[in-house]
Amino acid sequence: ATLVEAMALLRLRAPEARLVIAGEGELRPALEAQVRERGLGDRVIFAGFRRDLDRLLPAFSIFCLSSRLEGLGTSLLDAMAFGLPVVATAAGGIPEAVADGVTGRLAPPGDPAALAEALADLLRDEERRQAFGAAGRRRFLERFTTDHMVAETLAVLGEIA
Numbered sequence: 001a002t003l004v005e006a007m008a009l010l011r012l013r014a015p016e017a018r019l020v021i022a023g024e025g026e027l028r029p030a031l032e033a034q035v036r037e038r039g040l041g042d043r044v045i046f047a048g049f050r051r052d053l054d055r056l057l058p059a060f061s062i063f064c065l066s067s068r069l070e071g072l073g074t075s076l077l078d079a080m081a082f083g084l085p086v087v088a089t090a091a092g093g094i095p096e097a098v099a100d101g102v103t104g105r106l107a108p109p110g111d112p113a114a115l116a117e118a119l120a121d122l123l124r125d126e127e128r129r130q131a132f133g134a135a136g137r138r139r140f141l142e143r144f145t146t147d148h149m150v151a152e153t154l155a156v157l158g159e160i161a
Contacts, residue, residue, distance in 0.1 A: 018043050067091045087119050
């Protein structure tokens, strides 16, 4: 809902911006109603559950995760692995992955104006999008690959054993 509100705010600043929401869930009917109420039907696409995100992600300019609560978010890590610049909320474990101003932008959870501002800034700056995307991919490879996480888990287990 925060991201849909951000899109409503972004409409005048970035009329070319479109939002693709991938996934299914109990919130979808409420989000579809919110999109209709805000007059965003021509800007928001509900893609549903997808098994081909590896083909879709490279087509996007920015990945946005607007969670209010989040452990870390594997979708966020997927986007970083593909070198997408990220705009996300500073909820839960997200700041562990997204370094604000380095690998992406962080906004306070539940703040559509701040989210819209971060999206608008990146939409206007292709060079920064590319830099954030490259830095995010490096961060993913350094910290979030399966091999790295298994090694870290084994190290912790070794310490407590």
